[in-house]
Amino acid sequence: MLLxxxxxxxxxxxxxxxxxxxxxxxFGSLLVWDRTEASFFQALRLPHPMARVFYLLVGYILLxxxxxxxILKNHASETSDQSTLIFFFDYHSLNVLSFLTVLFLCFxxxxxxxxxxxxxxxxxxLPLLLFFAYLxxxxxxxxRDFFSWFLSLELQSFSFFALAGFRSRRxxxxxxxxxxxxxxxxxxxxxxxxGLSMVYAYxxxxxxxxxxxLILFEEDFTFLGLGLVGIFLALLFKLGVAPFxxxxxxxxxGVSSLVTFFFFLMPKISLLYNLFIFLQxxxxxxxxxxxxxxxxxxxxxxxxxxxxxxxxxxxxxxxSIFNNAFFLxxxxxxxxxxxxxxxxxxxxxxxxxxxxxxxxFLFLRSSQDLRLINNLRDLLSLKKVNPVLSFIxxxxxFSLAGIPPFIGFxxxxxxxxxxxxxxxxxxxxxxxxxxxxxxxxxIRLVKIIFFSFLLRNSWTKPLPLWPTLLTxxxxxxxxxxxxxxxxxxxxxxxxx
Amino acid sequence: xxLLQLNILILWSFVQILAVGRVHQEFLKDLSSLLSAxxxxxxxxxxxxxxxxxxxxxAYHLNVLLFPFFSFSLSxxxxxxxxxxxxxxxxxxxxxxLTARSLGYRLKEIFLILxxxxxxxxNSFSCADLLLFYILxxxxxxxxxxxxxxxxxQKNKIFAANQFFLYTLLGSFFLLVGILLILLLAGxxxxxxxxxxxxxxxxxxxxxxxxxxxxAVKVPMFPFHxxxxxxxxxxxxxxxxxxxxxLLKLGSFGFLRYSLFLFPQAALSYSWILLSLTSLAVAYxxxxxxxxxxxxxxxxxxxxxxxxxxxxxxxxxxxxxxVGSLLLQTAHGFSSSALFLCxxxxxxxxxxxxxxxxxxxxxxxxxxxxxxxxxxxxxLGFPGTMNFLAELTIFLGLYETYPLAALCMLTGIFLxxxxxxxxxxxxxxxxxxxxxxKYADLSRREFLILLPLALWLLILGxxxxxxxxxxxxxxxxxxxxx
Numbered sequence: 001m002l003l004x005x006x007x008x009x010x011x012x013x014x015x016x017x018x019x020x021x022x023x024x025x026x027f028g029s030l031l032v033w034d035r036t037e038a039s040f041f042q043a044l045r046l047p048h049p050m051a052r053v054f055y056l057l058v059g060y061i062l063l064x065x066x067x068x069x070x071i072l073k074n075h076a077s078e079t080s081d082q083s084t085l086i087f088f089f090d091y092h093s094l095n096v097l098s099f100l101t102v103l104f105l106c107f108x109x110x111x112x113x114x115x116x117x118x119x120x121x122x123x124x125x126l127p128l129l130l131f132f133a134y135l136x137x138x139x140x141x142x143x144r145d146f147f148s149w150f151l152s153l154e155l156q157s158f159s160f161f162a163l164a165g166f167r168s169r170r171x172x173x174x175x176x177x178x179x180x181x182x183x184x185x186x187x188x189x190x191x192x193x194x195g196l197s198m199v200y201a202y203x204x205x206x207x208x209x210x211x212x213x214l215i216l217f218e219e220d221f222t223f224l225g226l227g228l229v230g231i232f233l234a235l236l237f238k239l240g241v242a243p244f245x246x247x248x249x250x251x252x253x254g255v256s257s258l259v260t261f262f263f264f265l266m267p268k269i270s271l272l273y274n275l276f277i278f279l280q281x282x283x284x285x286x287x288x289x290x291x292x293x294x295x296x297x298x299x300x301x302x303x304x305x306x307x308x309x310x311x312x313x314x315x316x317x318x319x320s321i322f323n324n325a326f327f328l329x330x331x332x333x334x335x336x337x338x339x340x341x342x343x344x345x346x347x348x349x350x351x352x353x354x355x356x357x358x359x360x361f362l363f364l365r366s367s368q369d370l371r372l373i374n375n376l377r378d379l380l381s382l383k384k385v386n387p388v389l390s391f392i393x394x395x396x397x398f399s400l401a402g403i404p405p406f407i408g409f410x411x412x413x414x415x416x417x418x419x420x421x422x423x424x425x426x427x428x429x430x431x432x433x434x435x436x437x438x439x440x441x442x443i444r445l446v447k448i449i450f451f452s453f454l455l456r457n458s459w460t461k462p463l464p465l466w467p468t469l470l471t472x473x474x475x476x477x478x479x480x481x482x483x484x485x486x487x488x489x490x491x492x493x494x495x496x
Numbered sequence: 497x498x499l500l501q502l503n504i505l506i507l508w509s510f511v512q513i514l515a516v517g518r519v520h521q522e523f524l525k526d527l528s529s530l531l532s533a534x535x536x537x538x539x540x541x542x543x544x545x546x547x548x549x550x551x552x553x554x555a556y557h558l559n560v561l562l563f564p565f566f567s568f569s570l571s572x573x574x575x576x577x578x579x580x581x582x583x584x585x586x587x588x589x590x591x592x593x594l595t596a597r598s599l600g601y602r603l604k605e606i607f608l609i610l611x612x613x614x615x616x617x618x619n620s621f622s623c624a625d626l627l628l629f630y631i632l633x634x635x636x637x638x639x640x641x642x643x644x645x646x647x648x649x650q651k652n653k654i655f656a657a658n659q660f661f662l663y664t665l666l667g668s669f670f671l672l673v674g675i676l677l678i679l680l681l682a683g684x685x686x687x688x689x690x691x692x693x694x695x696x697x698x699x700x701x702x703x704x705x706x707x708x709x710x711x712a713v714k715v716p717m718f719p720f721h722x723x724x725x726x727x728x729x730x731x732x733x734x735x736x737x738x739x740x741x742x743l744l745k746l747g748s749f750g751f752l753r754y755s756l757f758l759f760p761q762a763a764l765s766y767s768w769i770l771l772s773l774t775s776l777a778v779a780y781x782x783x784x785x786x787x788x789x790x791x792x793x794x795x796x797x798x799x800x801x802x803x804x805x806x807x808x809x810x811x812x813x814x815x816x817x818x819v820g821s822l823l824l825q826t827a828h829g830f831s832s833s834a835l836f837l838c839x840x841x842x843x844x845x846x847x848x849x850x851x852x853x854x855x856x857x858x859x860x861x862x863x864x865x866x867x868x869x870x871x872x873x874x875x876l877g878f879p880g881t882m883n884f885l886a887e888l889t890i891f892l893g894l895y896e897t898y899p900l901a902a903l904c905m906l907t908g909i910f911l912x913x914x915x916x917x918x919x920x921x922x923x924x925x926x927x928x929x930x931x932x933x934k935y936a937d938l939s940r941r942e943f944l945i946l947l948p949l950a951l952w953l954l955i956l957g958x959x960x961x962x963x964x965x966x967x968x969x970x971x972x973x974x975x976x977x978x
Binding site: 394413417425436438447450451476 | 630634638658669670673677696781835
């Protein structure tokens with residue numbers, strides 16, 4: 001059995017995930033059938049499960065997946081010799097995969113206790129759609145050739161389209177947002193496919209790692225460059241980098257809160273890893289100008305457009321556009337030794353801060369109409385009602401802004417060190433100036449929470465236990481562990 | 497050994513305040529005062545230990561390979577130079593804990609902020625590693641922002657707090673770039689290692705400029721001083737005293753310990769422009785004080801003038817001027833804080849800081865008059881106060897090397913006398929203003945807050961040579977490289 005696993009590892013991973021997904025679908029359909037037809041569960045003397053149990057099941061599958069990844073890590077190799085046809089396991093991709101899985105597990109803890117999951121059992125599809133998206137992301141990280149790359153990108157995108165439109169019969173805004181997302185991202189996928197086909201037309205092979213060695217001898221990029229730039233632009237589009245960011249605020253705004261949170265967290269990991277692998281090709285001369293202009297535009301748009309936002313989803317959408325510039329910075333020269341570590345450490349700190357920042361927006365309810373808070377203004381009297389939460393929120397905002405002593409500062413420190421190593425001093429100045437601008441709107445949130453005298457809102461239900469515990473743990477990591485050598489132990493595995 | 501114990505003491509006090517329940521307000525006030533007295537005693541022990549040595553140097557190095565690409569040295573160093581700043585911090589925080597008792601709301605939070613700031617300031621004044629210094633330097637901004645915003649008195653406080661935060665942040669981003677360059681080129685940010693490092697002259701100029709911007713915002717020097725009047729006015733008494741007494745010193749300490757220590761050649765070649773800026777700032781801010789109606793804004797502008805005297809002393813390449821500037825840092829820490837405390841007491845009684853509403857207070861608050869008069873004399877540099885000795889030393893030294901700058905700065909002395917006496921006149925003398933319905937002279941708490949400040953200004957004003965002697969040996973090391 002172990003031999004079987006070692007020789008064809010992707011088979012086990014793939015089959016485990018796909019079969020479990022199908023099993024869950026079957027179970028879900030049983031659930032729905034039980035409501036409409038004669039009772040299946042009653043005949044077997046079983047209690048009728050709620051839709052929430054799907055979160056648990058998906059969580060268990062993820063834990064098994066995580067264990068499998070740890071086992072695979074022992075047998076993974078550093079080089080690309082020992083790899084199979086479709087998937088490519090190496091140390092970095094398995095690390096990123098386990099990061100993705102752990103993040104998804106933390107997200108599931110939030111999702112289990114989110115009010116939108118406590119409805120009738122007909123809504124069992126949300127965890128399954130999330131799992132589909134997770135599958136897409138897993139295969140996106142593990143892919144090797146163009147087919148699997150495109151297919152996994154499409155799997156992820158289609159799952160996202162379905163997630164965006166989930167339960168959209170309630171609001172026109174949501175269905176419009178999901179349709180727009182579909183159209184825009186569909187165009188990007190077409191561009192992606194075009195780029196892939198150009199590269200295939202030039203080289204005749206669909207193996208990315210074969211192209212990596214072939215492209216070193218390339219001088220003339222006129223034909224090939226079209227394909228490579230197409231791929232790069234499509235990936236930037238999916239990430240939401242300016243000037244390809246236009247879909248981002250409206251889609252994130254229209255979609256329901258939990259799904260927005262998912263959109264913020266998860267796709268970045270797989271897309272950034274994909275970009276990182278793609279940029280191992282030595283095509284810096286082609287993509288330099290695109291990278292620099294994207295960085296500059298992301299910084300500018302992310303700073304300026306967030307000043308006037310009142311809706312928290314749009315606000316954080318623009319803040320994520322701003323942070324996308326920071327993600328692009330180590331990717332300018334992705335072959336340097338700093339880039340992988342700084343990119344993923346910044347990603348880690350960004351996700352951590354996002355968890356903490358989204359926590360009040362997902363779980364606090366206004367006492368007047370028991371709705372979840374929607375505007376930034378609704379945080380108005382948080383310091384009176386829940387001062388510890390407001391303190392944690394403030395600290396995570398400052399971590400997003402990059403103020404010491406939080407982890408966000410160290411993440412940006414590494415990014416800037418790596419960029420200075422390459423010699424981009426003026427770019428660093430640009431980043432810092434725009435960071436000051438973006439710090440202003442984070443401070444505005446702190447002002448809303450702390451510096452007011454009126455008690456405008458109050459909150460009724462207590463916060464759920466497990467997300468709160470998770471948030472507290474993350475906050476500890478964010479703040480007090482910044483100085484410990486723990487990071488060097490944890491992240492030494494991430495360095496090349 | 498005492499430095500680490502001081503850190504632990506401060507952190508433990510923080511935890512103790514955190515553990516007190518919200519309902520026990522009185523206990524909280526007494527606890528905080530007691531704990532700060534304890535910390536002050538520990539600082540006094542420090543001084544006693546240092547007294548026995550001509551050159552006192554105590555260092556704690558903890559070189560940790562924290563990150564995969566460079567080493568981060570948690571080095572804390574106390575020598576004769578930083579000793580006075582630590583003592584000033586401890587002393588002022590003791591007074592602040594007494595002052596903060598009169599804030600009406602959120603007492604626990606203000607004490608927590610005060611202890612956190614004390615911890616951060618203790619470590620910033622004893623850092624020997626640039627990255628650690630940067631982290632602590634920036635980490636100070638968040639508690640100060642909260643302090644100005646939550647306990648500030650007027651609606652303009654939000655704008656002032658934002659401006660303070662963002663201005664200082666932008667300035668210190670230049671420091672970050674400089675530290676990053678140093679890390680990449682030298683591999684370590686420890687200042688004792690970097691002292692022996694030979695820089696390329698262009699690079700040294702660039703690094704000096706980057707460090708200059710960030711410390712110049714903090715000090716504040718001429719083009720970067722705009723945040724200070726607003727921040728001082730909108731902050732509560734506690735915040736103003738902290739800003740004026742300690743945080744401005746952080747800027748000048750940064751110049752002394754990091755800029756002048758690491759880049760002496762660049763400081764020498766740029767000294768003409770630095771002295772021009774300081775002279776300009778002295779003249780400009782001294783003239784500005786004459787037009788102010790808000791008491792705190794007046795003292796804030798005079799703070800700018802005093803800080804620029806001592807910056808002129810620092811850049812003058814003269815031993816006596818540098819010794820004088822260190823003395824003036826201490827003296828300004830005492831006198832400026834004392835003035836802000838006095839104004840705070842007035843504000844608590846009458847609810848306004850506008851000079852028009854006051855008049856004739858001498859008839860009803862004579863004790864307060866004595867203290868305010870003494871502190872105004874200190875502020876203008878009257879003989880007998882520590883400020884006079886400090887300014888005398890600075891001007892004597894400055895005249896040796898840069899006589900024109902000394903002449904320009906002397907205008908500030910004259911103008912400070914002018915505005916001090918005008919303020920005194922308007923506040924205390926003249927007909928009793930009918931806006932002052934009730935009156936109350938200093939309470940025992942306020943008297944005991946102001947008394948040590950007044951006494952120290954007097955004692956050290958008469959005999960400061962023993963204090964100045966401890967700085968001579970470390971400062972001579974600055975001249976060795978030139």
